Amino acid sequence: MKVVLITGASGGIGEAIANRLAERKHNLLLVARNESKLKVLAEQLIRQHQISVEYISADLSKANTVQDIFEETQKRQLEIEMLINNAGIGSGGEFAALPLQSELDMLQLNISSLVALTHLFLQPMKARGNGTIINVASMASFIPIPYMTTYAASKVFVRHFTQALTEECKPYNVHIMLLCPGLTKTNFNNAAGIENEIGKGLNTEYNSSTQTPEQVADEMLKALDKRKHYIVSGRMNRMAAKLSALLPNAFLARSFGKSYRKRLGK
Ligand SMILES: NC(=O)c1ccc[n+]([C@@H]2O[C@H](COP(=O)([O-])OP(=O)(O)OC[C@H]3O[C@@H](n4cnc5c(N)ncnc54)[C@H](OP(=O)(O)O)[C@@H]3O)[C@@H](O)[C@H]2O)c1
Numbered sequence: 001m002k003v004v005l006i007t008g009a010s011g012g013i014g015e016a017i018a019n020r021l022a023e024r025k026h027n028l029l030l031v032a033r034n035e036s037k038l039k040v041l042a043e044q045l046i047r048q049h050q051i052s053v054e055y056i057s058a059d060l061s062k063a064n065t066v067q068d069i070f071e072e073t074q075k076r077q078l079e080i081e082m083l084i085n086n087a088g089i090g091s092g093g094e095f096a097a098l099p100l101q102s103e104l105d106m107l108q109l110n111i112s113s114l115v116a117l118t119h120l121f122l123q124p125m126k127a128r129g130n131g132t133i134i135n136v137a138s139m140a141s142f143i144p145i146p147y148m149t150t151y152a153a154s155k156v157f158v159r160h161f162t163q164a165l166t167e168e169c170k171p172y173n174v175h176i177m178l179l180c181p182g183l184t185k186t187n188f189n190n191a192a193g194i195e196n197e198i199g200k201g202l203n204t205e206y207n208s209s210t211q212t213p214e215q216v217a218d219e220m221l222k223a224l225d226k227r228k229h230y231i232v233s234g235r236m237n238r239m240a241a242k243l244s245a246l247l248p249n250a251f252l253a254r255s256f257g258k259s260y261r262k263r264l265g266k
Contacts, residue, residue, distance in 0.1 A: 008087030014184030016213035090192030182237035
C-alpha cells in the first residue's frame with residue numbers, strides 16, 4: 001500500500017500536514033514519540049476521510065530508530081510514496097551552559113535521523129523512478145543565531161543537504177523539496193524551553209507575522225503542486241530570507257547577539 005510517512009506528526013506543523021494530506025485522500029504513516037496522540041489522530045483521520053492511517057511510536061533522537069522504522073515499513077508492506085522529514089526540536093541559551101547531551105540528541109533528531117530516513121527511503125524511490133521527499137528546515141537556516149547556536153546550525157545543514165540532493169535526484173524523477181517555516185504557533189518554543197526569558201531575548205514571542213501550522217501546511221502543498229523545490233512560508237519571512245542573503249553572516253550574528261544581550265540586559 002502506498003503511504004506518506006510524516007515524522008513529527010503528533011502535533012504542530014506535522015499534524016497540520018497530516019490533516020491536509022488526509023483531505024487529499026493520501027494514506028498515511030505517522031511517526032512521533034507520543035503514541036496516544038498518534039492513536040487519537042489516526043482514528044480521527046480514518047473516521048473523517050476513509051483512508052488508511054498507521055502509526056509508529058519512535059524516538060528519532062536515538063541512533064538505531066530509523067533502521068527499525070525502515071524495517072517496520074517493509075514488514076507492513078508499505079510503499080513510501082512521500083517522506084516528510086518534519087520532526088525537529090530547538091534549544092536556546094548560552095551554548096556553554098546548555099547540557100551537552102541534549103544538544104547532541106537534538107543533532108541526532110534534526111540532522112542524523114533526517115539523513116538516515118532520506119537515505120533508506122530514497123533507494124526504493126530511485127529504483128521505482130518516482131517519489132517525493134520534503135525536509136523541514138527553518139528561517140533559522142539563513143542566520144547564524146547566537147544563543148540558538150546549535151539549532152540554527154542544524155537547520156543550515158538541512159537546507160544545504162536538501163538543496164544539493166534536489167539536483168542529484170532530478171535524473172531519477174524523485175522530487176525533493178525544502179520547506180523553511182518562520183515563527184509558527186506550535187509547541188516548538190515550549191519543547192525547546194524558550195517560552196521564558198531566553199525566548200524574549202531571541203525575539204521568539206508571537207507577532208503579527210507568526211503563522212499557524214495550517215498556513216504553513218497549505219503553503220507547502222501549494223508549492224508542491226507547482227513542483228517547486230523550495231518554499232519559505234509567509235510573505236514577511238520570504239522578504240527576510242532575501243534580505244539576509246544580502247548581508248554577511250558575521251554582521252547578522254553580531255546584530256542578533258547584540259539584540260539578545262540588550263533585551264535581557266546582559
Ligand atoms: N514552530 C516554529 O516556530 C518553527 C519555525 C521554523 C521551523 N520549525 C520546524 O518545524 C518542524 C516542526 O516543528 P513544530 O513547530 O511543529 O514543533 P512541535 O509542535 O514541537 O512538533 C514537533 C514534532 O516533532 C516530534 N518530535 C520531537 N522530538 C521527537 C523525537 N525525539 N522523536 C520523534 N519525534 C519527535 C513531536 O512529537 P513527540 O513529542 O510526540 O515526539 C512533534 O510531533 C521542526 O523541524 C522545527 O524545527 C518550526
